[in-house]
Amino acid sequence: MISDKKLETALKQYFGFSKFRSGQKEVIRNLLSRESTLAILPTGTGKSLCYQLVGKIYKKPVVIVSPLISLMQDQVEQLRFAGEKKVIALTSVLSFKRKEYAVSHLSQFDFIYLAPEMLNKKEVVENLFQLDLALFVVDEAHCISKWGPDFRPDYLGLGELRRELNFPTTLALTATATKRVEEDIIGNLFGTQKVKVIRHSVDRPNIFLAVEKVANQKEKNKKVIKLVERLKAPGLIYFSSKKKADEIAQMIRQKTKLNVSSYHAGRSAIDRYTVQQQFMLGKLDVICATSAFGMGVNKKNIRYVIHYHLPADLESYLQEIGRAGRDGQQSIAILLYQESDVGLQRRLIDMTLPEDEMIQYYMDNAQKLTGHAGEQGELLDYYRKQGLSSERVKEIFSRRRSDKIKNLNEILAYTNTHHCRRAYIKKYFGEKDNQIHDRSCCQLSGEELPLKELKMIKTEKENIKNFDDNSYQRVIRKLFNL
Amino acid sequence: MDELLCFFSKxxxxxxxxIRQVLSNKRTVSNLFWGLRYKILDWLAICPQLExxxxxxxxxxxxxxxLLAEINGQGLCLTELGARRRDNFAEIHYHMKSPYLFSRFKVQLWQDILRLLVQIVSEASYGNTHYYVVASSFQARDSIKKxxxxxxxxxLGQLLSEQLLLxxxxxxxDDATIxxxxxxxxxxVAKTAEQIAVNTGWSTRDIEVLWxxxxxxxADFLCEGTSIFKVLVIPLKKTGLLSKSATETYRLYASGMTVAKIKSVRGLKESTVAEHLLEAAIFVPNFNFKRLISPLEYSIFSKLFKGNIDxxxxxxxxETEPKISFTKFRLYQIEQSKLEMVE
Structure with a gap:
């Protein structure tokens, strides 16, 4: 058994940190004892470091299945930043040539990130069999659960893949999982095998929880301006629409002196990189973003997270507000709620889940439509290939729809509760209700925001300075240290 | 929208x-010829994605x-209002100075390489090896790595700064600072085009065009020079504006081969060889027209055709010389257009 001191030395050597964060050491110890583990740790606890350090200690490859390309790319960049060169993300954005090379030389990499759809490719799986794995990791493991809000059909094959790989030590990671999702992950991925579950509370005591109700859009926009001008920066505002994120960024730019930018999948890769770097280096006061922002963003001092639109469910809400206050300092999460926002979320559910009529049409004309029916088509194609009948597929989607609506109702109930919001969240995630409500916990329905008491109002000094505007000669001298 | 007005005439x-086909690099000899006539060939391929x-x-x-008006069912011309808008646009927006270079280089790849180059040289100047590499293609990363x-x-810092300052x-x-x-x-950390636009009063599009x-x-500057950065650009320079097949035809023509011989050596139809030579006549400086047009034909052309080449x-x-081919007529038009431009 490796000693605590040795573990800390390895942490310092490979990542430059002198202390583990809560939960990390426990997970790493389990994995080093070859025990498969499901780790349910809140955002900001450094989940990826757990498998990265184990890979470093064993000096063997780690395979990580991850559902989001942006997340994978962020993690690849972070590993490269930490000096790790042998890392690859096998995703659809990789060029054919590069992918072909990487697949046939998998053993040359220490960290192999895989998009779940890659596991349907025979040559990828065959090359995986050749590896002597330190660890098999399933990131965002809640995607495996059909009860979870982000269910990904490709994840269902992971249990089978584990069996084919002869049951490698496995780490399943997620930030938020209700008891039901937890059971689903274990059942699908580990079957009857023994697995350790490490669950830390989703609660982040330093994040004050608030819901501000507004009557209409105009009032909501006014509220945004008032908040971003008063609140300590930097902050994040989340949107469900790219267009709205741009629009509000523009509004903030016009009405305040703050440095603001938008971030979403509609912006170019180079703009996304720029905005992210500016934010990390403290050049921006606020980012107006969609959920595309944040995965892997490890900025410690985000003081507030505002939700302009109602999130789809409490899981994603918790993930997103979890980006605030990673330095442990007082922070705040404010959900702006306008009654008609529910309609937007319902429309989003309709857009992502096909209606019975569409399912029938797709199943009847699948040959013609394969590859041309967008995201919904891909999902339908998955079930069609499983040999399911139209009726069965309709049933599945009908259940998915009611699950999503149920999740939406849960966050609506959170919004409208007259009781302690923190207690509500804990209860939802199956944690013990030991919350003692006080003024620093959350804003109860109808109460004013206690920004002053929380010391969340910025002082003049704390205004982020404008960008330096230098001549090109000075920029060149600075760039090249002359 | 107003950006397009500069391509129209009254x-x-x-x-x-x-205009559309030149901007999006849809090449037919007819398009290229009319692009030459309208003096917009410098803009060839500037907007390959234009649908x-x-x-x-x-x-x-x-x-x-x-801004545009239909003229006798023939097409569209600039109106007075359109011309004013065009002039006004040119006054307040960035005007691209070297559009012709766009078809000379693999632009996207070069821009990726250039951003990476500046970043890695800058970080190396400070002895830093831990940084997030700017978003770029694998091709660009490979090229910089080698x-x-x-x-x-x-x-490197000294050398790159010298090249940039020069x-x-x-x-x-102002342009250099942006x-x-x-x-x-x-x-x-860089600024986005949008942020620079806010600070300078220009539009986001202006900043993108300037970049x-x-x-x-x-890229062209480095190509012409002798610095250590030249090797990064050379592989991105396109050898010429001719298509691959036209280049080969022109190579044979320039070596002294006759059209009949080229046709048999390359196994091409005569009309294809003619198309290739017309393309070469448009793009190749000092193209030898006299090998294809006889003195007698020149004399006929000069008597028959005067004034606006269009x-x-x-x-x-x-009507009078049914044996002279369309190719020869078009070659003469091209030659005269080129002479007109020199004048």
């Missing part, structure tokens, strides 16, 4: 289709706004 109504539907919608909007292995022992000295100080704000380096213009001009018609030639 008296040449057939421009719209040619017909989008272009048509823009044209429709310009007609609706009375180059860096060969040159990392040089005084290059930017010839640009306006250009340098678009790079990443050690503890130096395209100056980055490609810098108004010369092959039918007029056919």
């Amino acid at each position: 008296n040449q109504p057939r421009r719209p289709a040619v 017909r539907e989008k272009f048509d919608n823009l044209i429709a909007a310009m007609v609706q706004n009375k 180059w860096y292995q060969d040159y990392h022992e040089c005084e 290059f930017l000295k010839n640009e306006s100080a 250009f340098m704000q678009l790079f990443y380096g050690h503890e130096y 395209n213009d100056l980055s490609v001009k810098f 108004n010369w018609h092959y039918e007029k030639l056919q």
Whole structure:
């Protein structure tokens, strides 16, 4: 058994940190004892470091299945930043040539990130069999659960893949999982095998929880301006629409002196990189973003997270507000709620889940439509290939729809509760209700925001300075240290 | 939308289709010829993604706004209002200085390489090896990696700054400052085009055009020089504007081969060889027209055709000289157009 001191030395050597964060050491110890583990740790606890350090200690490859390309790319960049060169993300954005090379030389990499759809490719799986794995990791493991809000059909094959790989030590990671999702992950991925579950509370005591109700859009926009001008920066505002994120960024730019930018999948890769770097280096006061922002963003001092639109469910809400206050300092999460926002979320559910009529049409004309029916088509194609009948597929989607609506109702109930919001969240995630409500916990329905008491109002000094505007000669001298 | 107005004229109504095809690099000899006539060939391939539907919608909007007007069912010309808008646009927006370079380089790849180059040289100047690499293609990363292995022992910061300062000295100080704000380096973060636009009062599109213009001009500058950065650009330079097959035909023609011989050596139809030579006549400086047009034919052409080249018609030639081919007529038009431009 490796000693605590040795573990800390390895942490310092490979990542430059002198202390583990809560939960990390426990997970790493389990994995080093070859025990498969499901780790349910809140955002900001450094989940990826757990498998990265184990890979470093064993000096063997780690395979990580991850559902989001942006997340994978962020993690690849972070590993490269930490000096790790042998890392690859096998995703659809990789060029054919590069992918072909990487697949046939998998053993040359220490960290192999895989998009779940890659596991349907025979040559990828065959090359995986050749590896002597330190660890098999399933990131965002809640995607495996059909009860979870982000269910990904490709994840269902992971249990089978584990069996084919002869049951490698496995780490399943997620930030938020209700008891039901937890059971689903274990059942699908580990079957009857023994697995350790490490669950830390989703609660982040330093994040004050608030819901501000507004009557209409105009009032909501006014509220945004008032908040971003008063609140300590930097902050994040989340949107469900790219267009709205741009629009509000523009509004903030016009009405305040703050440095603001938008971030979403509609912006170019180079703009996304720029905005992210500016934010990390403290050049921006606020980012107006969609959920595309944040995965892997490890900025410690985000003081507030505002939700302009109602999130789809409490899981994603918790993930997103979890980006605030990673330095442990007082922070705040404010959900702006306008009654008609529910309609937007319902429309989003309709857009992502096909209606019975569409399912029938797709199943009847699948040959013609394969590859041309967008995201919904891909999902339908998955079930069609499983040999399911139209009726069965309709049933599945009908259940998915009611699950999503149920999740939406849960966050609506959170919004409208007259009781302690923190207690509500804990209860939802199956944690013990030991919350003692006080003024620093959350804003109860109808109460004013206690920004002053929380010391969340910025002082003049704390205004982020404008960008330096230098001549090109000075920029060149600075760039090249002359 | 107003950006397109500079390609229209008050008296040449057939421009719209040619403009679209030149900008999006849809090459036919006819398009290239008319692009040459309208003096817009410098803009060839500047907008390869331009879709017909989008272009048509823009044209429709310009007609609706009375910037363009239909002329006798022949096509669209600039109206007085359109001409004023065009001039006004040119006054307040960045004007691309070297559009012709766009078809000379693999622009996207070069821009990726350039951003990476500045970043890695900057970080190396501070001895820093831990940084997030700027978003870029694998091709760009590979190319920089190989180059860096060969040159990392040089005084890279000093050398790159010299090249940048030499290059930017010839640009306006404001343009140069904006250009340098678009790079990443050690503890130096770029601005987005949108942010620079807010600070300078220009549009986001202006900043994007400036970046395209100056980055490609810098590629050309490095290509002409002898610095250690030249090797990064050379593989991105396109050897010529001719298509691959036309290049081969022209090579044989320039070596002295006759059209009949080229036809048999290459196994091509005579009309294809003719198309290739017309393309070469348009793009190759000092193309030898005299090998294809006899002195007698020159004399016939010069008697028959005078004035505005746009108004010369092959039918007029056919009435008296039915044996002279259309290719020869078009070659003569091309030669005269080139001479007109020199004058």
